[in-house]
Amino acid sequence: MNFGLSDEQELLRAEVRKFLGDRCPIDTVRLLAETEHAHSPELWKQLAELGWLGMIVPEQYGGSDLGWVELAVLLIETGRSLLPAPLVASTLVVATLVDAASDEERERWLPGLVDGSTIGSVAILEESESWTPTAIGLRGEPDRDGFVLTGCKRFVSDPMTADLFLVPFRTGDGEREITVAVVESESDGLSRKSFPSMDRTRRMGDVLFEGVRVPASQVLGPVGEGWPVVARLIDRGAVATAAEICGAAEALHRLSLEYAMDRKQFGRPIGAFQGIKHPLAEMYLEVESSKSLLYYAAWVLTHRPDEVPRAASCAKAYASEKFVRIGVDAIQIHGAVGYTDDCPVHLYFKRAKWARPSYGDSNYHFDRIVGLRGL
Amino acid sequence: MDFDLTKEEEAFRDDLRGFLDEHLPPPEERAPDFLPKWWKAVREKRLIGFAWPKQVTGGGGSLMEQFILKEELLARKAPMLGRDVTGLSWVGPALIQFGTDEQKQKYIPEILDGKTMWCTGYSEPDVGSDLASLQCRAERDGDEYVVNGSKIWISLAHFATGIYNLVRTDPNPPTKYDGISCLLIPMDTPGIEVVPIKNMSMTGMAEIFNQVFFKDVRVPVERRLGDEGEGWAIICSALQNERSSITEVMRHSQRLESLYELARHSRVNGRPALEDAGVRRKLASIETQIEALRLGGMRALSRQLRGLDHQSQASLGKLHNCNLLVECADFALELEGSANQYMAGSEAAVDDGRWQVDGLAWPVTVVGGGTPNIQKNIIAERILGLPKD
Numbered sequence: 001m002n003f004g005l006s007d008e009q010e011l012l013r014a015e016v017r018k019f020l021g022d023r024c025p026i027d028t029v030r031l032l033a034e035t036e037h038a039h040s041p042e043l044w045k046q047l048a049e050l051g052w053l054g055m056i057v058p059e060q061y062g063g064s065d066l067g068w069v070e071l072a073v074l075l076i077e078t079g080r081s082l083l084p085a086p087l088v089a090s091t092l093v094v095a096t097l098v099d100a101a102s103d104e105e106r107e108r109w110l111p112g113l114v115d116g117s118t119i120g121s122v123a124i125l126e127e128s129e130s131w132t133p134t135a136i137g138l139r140g141e142p143d144r145d146g147f148v149l150t151g152c153k154r155f156v157s158d159p160m161t162a163d164l165f166l167v168p169f170r171t172g173d174g175e176r177e178i179t180v181a182v183v184e185s186e187s188d189g190l191s192r193k194s195f196p197s198m199d200r201t202r203r204m205g206d207v208l209f210e211g212v213r214v215p216a217s218q219v220l221g222p223v224g225e226g227w228p229v230v231a232r233l234i235d236r237g238a239v240a241t242a243a244e245i246c247g248a249a250e251a252l253h254r255l256s257l258e259y260a261m262d263r264k265q266f267g268r269p270i271g272a273f274q275g276i277k278h279p280l281a282e283m284y285l286e287v288e289s290s291k292s293l294l295y296y297a298a299w300v301l302t303h304r305p306d307e308v309p310r311a312a313s314c315a316k317a318y319a320s321e322k323f324v325r326i327g328v329d330a331i332q333i334h335g336a337v338g339y340t341d342d343c344p345v346h347l348y349f350k351r352a353k354w355a356r357p358s359y360g361d362s363n364y365h366f367d368r369i370v371g372l373r374g375l
Numbered sequence: 376m377d378f379d380l381t382k383e384e385e386a387f388r389d390d391l392r393g394f395l396d397e398h399l400p401p402p403e404e405r406a407p408d409f410l411p412k413w414w415k416a417v418r419e420k421r422l423i424g425f426a427w428p429k430q431v432t433g434g435g436g437s438l439m440e441q442f443i444l445k446e447e448l449l450a451r452k453a454p455m456l457g458r459d460v461t462g463l464s465w466v467g468p469a470l471i472q473f474g475t476d477e478q479k480q481k482y483i484p485e486i487l488d489g490k491t492m493w494c495t496g497y498s499e500p501d502v503g504s505d506l507a508s509l510q511c512r513a514e515r516d517g518d519e520y521v522v523n524g525s526k527i528w529i530s531l532a533h534f535a536t537g538i539y540n541l542v543r544t545d546p547n548p549p550t551k552y553d554g555i556s557c558l559l560i561p562m563d564t565p566g567i568e569v570v571p572i573k574n575m576s577m578t579g580m581a582e583i584f585n586q587v588f589f590k591d592v593r594v595p596v597e598r599r600l601g602d603e604g605e606g607w608a609i610i611c612s613a614l615q616n617e618r619s620s621i622t623e624v625m626r627h628s629q630r631l632e633s634l635y636e637l638a639r640h641s642r643v644n645g646r647p648a649l650e651d652a653g654v655r656r657k658l659a660s661i662e663t664q665i666e667a668l669r670l671g672g673m674r675a676l677s678r679q680l681r682g683l684d685h686q687s688q689a690s691l692g693k694l695h696n697c698n699l700l701v702e703c704a705d706f707a708l709e710l711e712g713s714a715n716q717y718m719a720g721s722e723a724a725v726d727d728g729r730w731q732v733d734g735l736a737w738p739v740t741v742v743g744g745g746t747p748n749i750q751k752n753i754i755a756e757r758i759l760g761l762p763k764d
Contacts, residue, residue, distance in 0.1 A: 003376060274751075276761075277751060314667070317663050
């Protein structure tokens with residue numbers, strides 16, 4: 001048994017951390033956050049050149065053919081630096097294409113997604129904001145060899161930068177009669193809208209389908225049997241988001257710890273007082289526990305598929321709940337400084353609010369953990 | 376990263392399973408004379424003191440084998456391996472590391488054979504979390520020490536055959552950590568008086584801990600463990616026991632199954648509690664925390680296996696375990712509603728009053744061996760590097 005990272009994985013971590021420290025320090029994050037799409041095409045291109053957009057893609061499509069542990073290492077670091085980029089969503093599209101698409105479909109989209117010329121996003125949620133098959137109401141009416149889609153997807157991350165969307169839609173009245181297709185953002189009848197968000201490093205909005213034609217060649221897998229693909233995507237999304245949370249929560253803990261060492265009151269660093277020490281110890285327990293759950297979930301994604309639903313739910317439920325709590329403690333440890341725009345703590349605090357509902361909040365995952373017992 | 380067992384580890388586990396199939400029936404099938412037979416079988420198999428060296432008739436087991444052994448035993452709800460809890464947990468390991476050959480020969484087989492019952496003399500009436508300020512005095516008089524003072528919160532002292540006692544042999548040491556020694560004192564030595572202290576648990580365990588008074592208690596020098604003044608180092612060390620928290624994890628897992636059972640026959644607002652969203656989420660939250668404790672423990676074990684520092688993960692595990700114990704104990708009583716007042720022995724008690732036992736017994740673990748606040752100080756100062764208070 002070994003819970004540690006291999007030398008290669010440690011090297012990857014160091015490489016990612018160094019790159020982001022150089023190219024995406026917190027001042028750059030702030031600048032990017034105020035651009036129209038909170039996205040830097042140059043940075044995206046560099047991520048592609050480093051091989052980080054195709055980490056879990058087979059080599060034949062230009063990827064590095066690594067596993068989810070490596071991907072988790074990458075996402076912990078992008079979370080730590082609050083990298084504003086559509087990385088999680090695009091990676092989920094990539095992962096779904098790898099195991100649910102036909103050879104032709106993979107050939108068509110994977111190379112572009114891996115070399116950064118194409119950006120993917122995921123459009124699952126609708127008005128009810130529920131991660132269940134019954135919540136999918138977007139209709140796909142049969143049309144020649146494909147479907148015509150009518151309806152609206154909501155809470156889609158980075159809708160304006162995406163070149164294609166992974167879209168589950170309803171092709172029958174049975175609860176799970178769901179079909180998944182790749183829909184290109186330039187398709188006729190598709191419109192999208194981004195709304196200003198609290199976490200400025202992320203963009204989110206609606207994708208409207210008004211008679212969008214999707215040919216059969218863009219459908220992933222058999223018609224009406226797409227729900228398992230979506231369910232797997234949601235689990236992976238939960239793990240990927242939990243990875244970004246782990247890095248961000250660790251950064252927040254680190255900021256608070258450094259402040260507690262520097263800031264002096266009553267003639268001593270405030271970190272000498274138990275009122276500050278104890279929350280820092282609790283935060284540390286929560287950060288380390290989040291990481292334990294995350295690494296295991298990432299490992300089972302590659303090695304024990306049967307354990308994925310429970311491991312993913314445990315990782316995401318715990319991480320999103322604790323990240324929000326850690327954010328509150330971090331602001332309090334910083335005092336009034338923590339309320340200022342200059343202090344980076346609020347950037348993480350807002351990320352926690354963004355990350356909580358993403359791919360299921362704690363309540364969703366708690367309900368699921370009980371549900372997995374057949375109760 | 377790899378969570379699979381190796382072939383050798385699987386072989387060890389399979390052999391163990393064969394042994395347990397033969398000697399460990401399920402709890403409901405265990406006869407009244409089961410326990411002595413069990414202890415005899417596990418002693419012969421060298422499972423008692425499994426991690427101890429073979430030279431002292433221990434099992435010589437590796438860290439990973441200890442982990443597998445515990446997991447298998449707990450999964451089958453096995454009783455304790457041996458009866459001398461303190462001897463097996465603290466005294467034996469300290470003897471292996473610091474004892475003379477004579478001391479090892481004399482004390483260790485007794486512990487493994489279950490002939491002894493040790494207790495631990497650490498705290499004193501004015502000395503708790505600041506343990507190094509202990510005052511219980513041992514003055515050298517020829518080949519003997521003369522011990523005067525008192526120790527408090529001593530679990531099992533009223534049954535014990537011996538006390539593993541920390542004393543001050545130098546009253547004016549350079550620092551408070553110096554001048555402390557460790558004596559192994561038979562409880563029947565003249566001058567020892569044991570006074571039980573009633574605790575809040577209201578069960579058969581209500582008088583489990585005691586104050587022990589020492590008045591001119593004469594202890595031969597050969598009963599000193601380690602060098603004079605080495606006592607602090609002795610209690611700070613522990614034999615290479617695996618630190619996976621697997622025991623706590625398995626107990627919490629079994630408790631969680633019982634909590635589900637309780638939720639099945641409890642009611643919230645007139646409906647089955649298990650249909651209540653709040654109850655379900657609380658159960659899942661507990662399950663998630665147990666999983667975090669399990670994986671955190673495996674991280675500690677993994678570091679230990681690779682010879683890296685694992686103390687930090689261990690103190691995190693202790694804090695985590697305490698949080699869970701308090702939460703589970705309280706949640707069960709909340710589920711019972713007003714019936715939470717009915718104790719064991721009352722015909723109105725739910726589940727024969729087992730949750731009342733949990734609900735009133737958690738301080739033994741949570742306060743014993745360092746309160747959560749002390750654990751947080753340790754984490755903050757030793758791991759995070761914050762200045763001392």
